[in-house]
Amino acid sequence: MxxxxxxxxxxxxxxxxxxxxxxxxxxxxxxxxxxxxxxxxxxxxxxxxxxxxxxxxxxxxxxxxxxxxxxxxxxxxxxxxGLMPKAGTPERYRAQQWLAFVATELHKNFSWLWYKDTPAETKTAVKAKLDKRFAELDAHLKGNAYLLGKDFSAADAYAFTIVNWVNFLGMNLNSFPNLKAYMDRVAARPKxxxxxxxxxxxxx
Ligand SMILES: N[C@@H](CCC(=O)N[C@@H](CS)C(=O)NCC(=O)O)C(=O)O
Incomplete structure (x- = not known):
């Protein structure tokens, strides 16, 4: 492939x-x-x-x-x-919910920050929206090692990839210690x- x-x-x-x-x-x-x-x-x-x-x-x-x-x-x-739960199970939909969240709430919002022509006020609004989503992730990751709980999944691969863009866009996760620790945890995985x-x- x-x-x-x-x-x-x-x-x-x-x-x-x-x-x-x-x-x-x-x-x-x-x-x-x-x-x-x-x-x-x-x-x-x-x-x-x-x-x-x-x-x-x-x-x-x-x-x-x-x-x-x-x-x-x-x-x-x-x-x-075990990177995606079995199709048709409630766990699969939970994983898909996270994947859709990353796609539509994180990925698409971040996309505006990459375009050089995005107006400054749009970038400010997008960053405020991302902060809200980061806060939700931070709260979730307080008691969970990964998005689905204790095990790494495909949803983590996607969330890590997108949230990692803070490092290329002059942003940081200092207000979100659990999310920051999660990013370090994912980054430390040998694969x-x-x-x-x-x-x-x-x-x-
Ligand atoms: N809807 C696509 C969007 C993918 C996307 O935004 N890819 C970016 C890189 S992260 C890209 O290739 N941009 C260049 C372009 O659109 O020409 C998805 O969810 O996979």
């Missing part, structure tokens, strides 16, 4: 899930500035939406996109790794380190 990624982008989430689950991935880097691949070819020909992550499951078929879905597909390739190293985000 091939993952189209850009270092530190939301594609890090499926990369972490594959690393944790032991699912082999072929990594193909996308230049998101020019939307080209290393050989100069046009990424829009691979994914007409132009964004990462995308996975090529079978040659000749359309790529699978949307980070919160891609992480589930990869986790389901190795159910014994997360392996994915970070593979993307060149920490020294190899």
């Amino acid at each position: 091939k993952l189209y990624y850009s270092p530190g982008a939301c594609s890090l989430a499926p990369h972490i899930v594959a690393s944790e689950a032991g699912v082999p991935l072929e990594l193909e880097k996308v230049d998101l500035g020019s939307h080209t691949l290393a050989d100069g070819s046009n990424y829009y020909d691979v994914n007409p939406r132009g964004y990462v992550p995308a996975i090529q499951i079978k040659a000749g078929e359309p790529v699978l996109t949307e980070a919160n879905i891609v992480v589930q597909y990869i986790a389901d390739q190795k159910p014994e790794a 997360v380190q392996a994915a970070l190293k593979a993307e060149g985000l920490v020294a190899a």
Whole structure:
């Protein structure tokens, strides 16, 4: 399976899930500035939406996109790794609830902070919204090591990837000690380190 990624982008989430689950991935880097691949070819020909992550499951078929879905597909390739609860169970929906929360409340809000043309007042409003969500996460993580409780899941891979953007956007988690400790806990996992190293985000 091939993952189209850009270092530190939301594609890090499926990369972490594959690393944790032991699912082999072929990594193909996308230049998101020019939307080209290393050989100069046009990424829009691979994914007409132009964004990462995308996975090529079978040659000749359309790529699978949307980070919160891609992480589930990869986790389901190795159910014994326990990164997503079994389909149809209440636990699965709980995990999907967190994935949707990360996608719509964190990821989409953060996206506004990356665009250079976003007006300053919009950025201020977005940061206030993110602070509310961080406060909720902080309260939840007071009594839970991970989003689903005691065990790491695909939802953590996605939440970690997105919240990690505070480090690139001049923000910090100083008001959210439980969330900060959670980020350190996830970052310390050897398979997360392996994915970070593979993307060149920490020294190899
Ligand atoms: N709806 C997509 C959005 C993915 C997304 O925002 N990807 C960003 C990187 S984190 C990207 O590739 N941006 C470049 C572009 O849209 O051209 C998802 O949830 O996976």
